[in-house]
Structures are given as C-alpha cells and as structure tokens.
Amino acid sequence: MKILVPVKRVVDPYAKVRPLPDGSGIDTTGLKFEINPFDEIAVEEAVRQKEKNPSVEITVVSIGGAECEEQLRKALAIGADRAILLETSTSFDSPGVAGELAELAKELQPDVIMMGKQATDDDCNQAAQMLAAKLDWPQATFAAKVELGSGQATVTRETDSGEETLQLPLPAVITTDLRLNEPRYIALPGIIKARSKPLEKRTAKTSPAPKTRVINLEAPAPRAAGKKVGSVDELVAALKDRGVL
Amino acid sequence: MSKLLLIAFQGHEAEQLAGFAQKLGLAYDLLSLDGQASLDLGAETVYQGTSADVMPADGFAKAIKPLSADYSHIAAVSNMASKDLLARLAGHMDAAMVTDVIEVESPTVFKRPVVAGSIIATVEVLSSPVVLTVRPAGFPKVDRQGTSSTSSFSVEGTALAVRTGSTSRGGSRPDLSQAKVVVSGGRPLKDAATFEQVIGGFADALGGAVGATRAAVDSGIAPNELQVGQTGKIVAPDLYIAAGVSGSTQHMAGIKDSKVIVAINKDPDAPIFESADLGLVADLYVAIPEIRSKIGK
Numbered sequence: 001m002k003i004l005v006p007v008k009r010v011v012d013p014y015a016k017v018r019p020l021p022d023g024s025g026i027d028t029t030g031l032k033f034e035i036n037p038f039d040e041i042a043v044e045e046a047v048r049q050k051e052k053n054p055s056v057e058i059t060v061v062s063i064g065g066a067e068c069e070e071q072l073r074k075a076l077a078i079g080a081d082r083a084i085l086l087e088t089s090t091s092f093d094s095p096g097v098a099g100e101l102a103e104l105a106k107e108l109q110p111d112v113i114m115m116g117k118q119a120t121d122d123d124c125n126q127a128a129q130m131l132a133a134k135l136d137w138p139q140a141t142f143a144a145k146v147e148l149g150s151g152q153a154t155v156t157r158e159t160d161s162g163e164e165t166l167q168l169p170l171p172a173v174i175t176t177d178l179r180l181n182e183p184r185y186i187a188l189p190g191i192i193k194a195r196s197k198p199l200e201k202r203t204a205k206t207s208p209a210p211k212t213r214v215i216n217l218e219a220p221a222p223r224a225a226g227k228k229v230g231s232v233d234e235l236v237a238a239l240k241d242r243g244v245l
Numbered sequence: 246m247s248k249l250l251l252i253a254f255q256g257h258e259a260e261q262l263a264g265f266a267q268k269l270g271l272a273y274d275l276l277s278l279d280g281q282a283s284l285d286l287g288a289e290t291v292y293q294g295t296s297a298d299v300m301p302a303d304g305f306a307k308a309i310k311p312l313s314a315d316y317s318h319i320a321a322v323s324n325m326a327s328k329d330l331l332a333r334l335a336g337h338m339d340a341a342m343v344t345d346v347i348e349v350e351s352p353t354v355f356k357r358p359v360v361a362g363s364i365i366a367t368v369e370v371l372s373s374p375v376v377l378t379v380r381p382a383g384f385p386k387v388d389r390q391g392t393s394s395t396s397s398f399s400v401e402g403t404a405l406a407v408r409t410g411s412t413s414r415g416g417s418r419p420d421l422s423q424a425k426v427v428v429s430g431g432r433p434l435k436d437a438a439t440f441e442q443v444i445g446g447f448a449d450a451l452g453g454a455v456g457a458t459r460a461a462v463d464s465g466i467a468p469n470e471l472q473v474g475q476t477g478k479i480v481a482p483d484l485y486i487a488a489g490v491s492g493s494t495q496h497m498a499g500i501k502d503s504k505v506i507v508a509i510n511k512d513p514d515a516p517i518f519e520s521a522d523l524g525l526v527a528d529l530y531v532a533i534p535e536i537r538s539k540i541g542k
Binding site: 011013016017018019026093094095098117118120121122123124125126128129130131132133134136137138139140141142144154158159160161162163164165166167168169172177178179209210211212213214215216217218219220222223224225226227228229231232233235236238239242244245 | 301302303306324325326328329332333334335336337339340341342343344345354357358359360361362363364365366367368369370371372375404405406407408409410411412413414420422426459462463468469470472475476478483484494498501504505506507518519520521522523524525526527532535536539540
C-alpha cells in the first residue's frame with residue numbers, strides 16, 4: 001500500500017498577517033513557515049495507517065523552492081518514509097499543482113493520495129479535486145475517518161448537514177478535515193531520524209501557464225466599532241431597538 | 246460567447262445566486278438540481294432536476310460536464326458540496342476556479358478572502374471557462390420578474406465511489422447558512438452536553454440556528470457541520486450571538502456580514518469586542534439565563 005502525501009509550505013497559520021503596503025504580497029517579515037495544518041493532518045493519518053499496517057509506504061512531496069525542505073523534513077519526522085521536492089521558482093495555482101502532482105502520481109502509482117482539504121494561505125480548496133479529476137480517480141473530500149482495506153477505502157466525510165460514508169475503489173484521492181486526527185508532537189529522536197531519511201530533489205516536470213493571478217492584496221474593511229453595554233437590560237433594550245429581537 | 250450557468254443544489258440557493266448573476270452582468274441559465282428554484286429570478290432557462298441528493302463527486306462532475314461545456318462561467322453557492330463537486334468539474338473541464346467570491350469587479354476579476362479572512366485578494370482569471378463558488382451575503386436581492394423557460398434535466402451516470410450511509414444532524418433547527426438568528430459558542434462551553442444545553446437551548450428559544458468556533462469543534466464539544474468561519478460555514482443572520490467566543494480572525498471572517506453581532510464574554514480584552522456591535526462583559530452561564538428570562542423565552 002503506497003500513500004502519497006503532498007504538503008504545502010504556508011505562512012504561520014497562527015500569526016497575524018498583513019498585506020505589503022503595495023498589495024503585491026503578504027508581509028512575511030519575522031513570520032515562520034509551517035506545513036499547512038490540514039496537510040499535517042494528512043501526514044499524521046498516513047503514519048497512523050502505517051502503524052496499523054507496516055506494509056504502508058509513505059512518500060511526501062512538496063512543490064516549490066529549496067526552503068520547502070524544512071516542511072518535508074518535518075513530515076519525515078512525523079513518520080513518512082521518504083520525501084520528494086519538486087523544485088520550481090514559478091508559482092503554481094491549483095490547476096498547476098494538480099497537473100504536476102498527476103505527473104508524479106503516474107510515475108509513483110500510489111494507492112492513495114491524501115492531502116489537506118485546503119491550504120491556510122490561499123484557502124482555495126481546489127487542488128485535490130482537480131487532481132482526482134485529471135487522474136480519473138474517485139475522491140472523498142473532508143474526511144473525518146479513513147479505513148484502508150484491500151483495494152478499497154471507506155471514508156466518513158463531513159457534509160454541510162452532517163456526514164456520509166463513501167466506499168472508494170483504489171486508487172483514490174482523500175482530503176483531510178479537522179476531526180480526522182490530532183497530529184502528534186514530534187520528539188527530538190524523530191527529528192534526528194528524519195535527517196537521514198531520503199529526500200530527493202527534482203526539477204518540476206511542468207511549467208504551467210497560470211489560469212488565475214492575484215493582482216492585489218488588501219486588508220479587509222474593518223467593521224464599524226461597536227460598543228459595550230453595561231448590563232443584560234441594556235443589551236435587551238439595544239436589541240429591541242434594532243429590531244432583531 | 247460569455248454566458249453563466251448557476252448551479253443550485255437546493256431551491257433557495259437560486260435566489261442567493263441571482264444577485265451575483267446580475268452583478269456579473271452576463272445572461273444566465275440555472276440548473277436547479279432539486280427542481281425547486283423559482284422561475285422569476287431572471288434566468289433564461291431553468292434546467293430542473295429531481296433531487297438535491299446527488300451522486301458522489303466523480304460521477305456528478307462527469308454528468309454535468311456536457312451541460313457546463315456551453316458556458317464561460319459556472320457558479321454555485323460556496324459550501325462543502327459545491328467545493329467538492331465544482332472543483333472536480335473544474336478539473337475535468339481544465340477550467341480556472343475562484344473559490345469564495347465576495348465581490349465582482351468585472352467578468353474576469355473577483356475579490357475573495359484569503360489567509361483565514363485576514364486579507365482580501367483581487368484575483369484575475371486568465372483563461373476560460375471559469376468555475377466560481379460564491380458567498381452570497383454581499384450581493385443584493387434581485388427583483389423578481391418574468392418567467393424562465395424550463396427544461397428537465399437528470400443527472401445520469403455512475404460514480405466510482407459508492408455512498409453507503411449518511412446522517413444529517415440538523416434536526417428541527419434552521420439551516421445555519423440561512424438562519425435569521427444564530428447563537429454560537431466556543432471552547433468555554435466545557436463539553437458537548439453543556440454546549441447543547443446552553444447554546445442549543447438559547448438558539449431554540451430564539452428560533453435560531455446553532456454555530457460553533459473551530460476550537461469548540463476541534464475539542465469535540467460541537468459537531469463539525471456547526472463550525473462557523475473561513476474554513477467552515479459563512480453566515481449572515483440578522484442577529485449573531487457569540488457566547489464564550491474570543492473572536493479569532495478566521496471566525497470573524499465567517500460572520501462579518503451579520504447585521505448585528507452580540508458578544509458575551511467574561512474576558513474584557515477578548516478581540517471579539519473590537520468587532521461586535523454590542524458587547525457584554527459577563528459570564529455566559531449567568532448572562533444567557535438572564536437574557537432568556539428578560540425576553541420571556
């Protein structure tokens with residue numbers, strides 16, 4: 001059983017971020033970069049599958065510059081077996097990521113591609129579904145529970161109103177949501193061990209023409225400042241006054 | 246030729262999408278998957294399906310691709326269903342995609358929130374067709390006029406994935422993304438039973454829906470489908486009451502179009518007080534029962 005886990009390097013998801021004054025990008029001064037938290041859940045899930053079934057082989061992959069090695073090493077420390085960095089200096093939009101990953105999937109022939117439902121920087125929620133379409137594999141997005149069997153995955157997935165269970169013939173694409181697991185704390189031995197795991201650097205196979213382009217970033221318009229009320233009576237009166245009670 | 250196809254999984258989404266369609270300014274048709282959409286929303290043709298209970302994404306995307314092929318723009322309300330299905334459709338069509346559109350600048354330039362809603366990006370679409378998911382709160386309601394021609398449409402085909410079960414936990418409460426009143430709670434609600442009793446009970450008393458923060462969902466206090474925020478549901482009720490909610494950027498991104506936001510939090514420095522219309526510094530376990538008794542509910 002081979003699991004491929006794409007991971008994206010994103011700006012610290014818990015930091016307060018601001019656009020650059022000229023709107024050309026995010027001001028990353030002093031900010032750390034992390035594995036996209038939803039991708040980290042995917043890595044964790046793959047490792048838990050491996051703990052249940054030692055025949056599972058986990059490859060993590062990232063598309064980007066040399067700096068992405070940091071996130072791949074972290075994924076190796078969580079428990080992935082090997083990493084591939086698809087080096088490029090151009091920025092890939094979601095269709096571009098899907099195209100590049102489809103090429104890799106054709107070569108590696110994983111049984112499962114598991115990745116975060118969205119990245120916390122661009123919040124697109126597109127790449128995995130586009131990848132599944134390109135490969136013509138079934139998909140289960142927003143996974144809350146994953147069971148991998150012989151030639152088949154059973155996935156409980158979040159829906160707008162509750163959850164549903166899908167049975168997918170493998171190979172398949174699965175995207176991970178919050179409730180699937182809580183990624184482990186990585187202890188020092190894991191970090192040291194990860195340094196000796198294989199990390200292969202290749203040049204990205206594709207250089208796709210982007211289908212979308214961000215032309216400006218700005219801070220959202222602030223909501224008009226509200227006021228504090230001193231008591232429940234005052235609150236109830238204000239709500240009645242505004243006609244919402 | 247530029248033309249828009251709106252896809253409404255449920256009838257009420259058609260009305261939400263029509264405002265976006267008018268803003269975009271292109272002629273449009275509507276695919277109403279449950280066949281319940283109104284015919285006076287300005288669509289030229291309404292394709293009427295028979296069920297919103299569509300097959301898994303791989304089969305669905307293939308089934309609607311032939312119809313979609315005639316359009317330059319394909320749009321649906323932004324939710325988990327549309328993100329699952331339309332991103333797959335975009336992949337099959339080799340289309341561009343813009344998720345969570347909040348403003349239209351031109352038929353190829355859109356605004357959308359990124360990085361948990363802390364930044365608004367202006368995105369230019371460089372290829373055609375384009376698939377869009379839309380947050381409808383920022384678009385005006387349309388004047389109802391005329392009658393669309395109708396055509397029946399059935400989503401046919403088979404999916405590789407097989408749905409073997411589904412549960413809906415909504416119960417009798419209104420849909421979160423539709424509700425006029427939303428009461429939501431955060432981590433201080435301790436456990437699922439307390440959350441249901443305090444937040445659920447208050448919501449029921451007001452005839453509203455229940456929401457939750459990501460922290461509450463993360464810690465198992467509230468089910469996932471109640472999560473409000475950039476990575477969860479986007480709401481725009483007349484009244485949003487946040488109890489024990491600190492007001493993270495990603496949560497605020499999901500509620501900013503609410504008419505009146507009320508914050509009840511015992512921490513006077515909670516960031517939510519910066520954006521709430523009405524803030525009450527109080528213990529929610531004391532304040533909520535008091536509010537309920539004062540309004541007789």
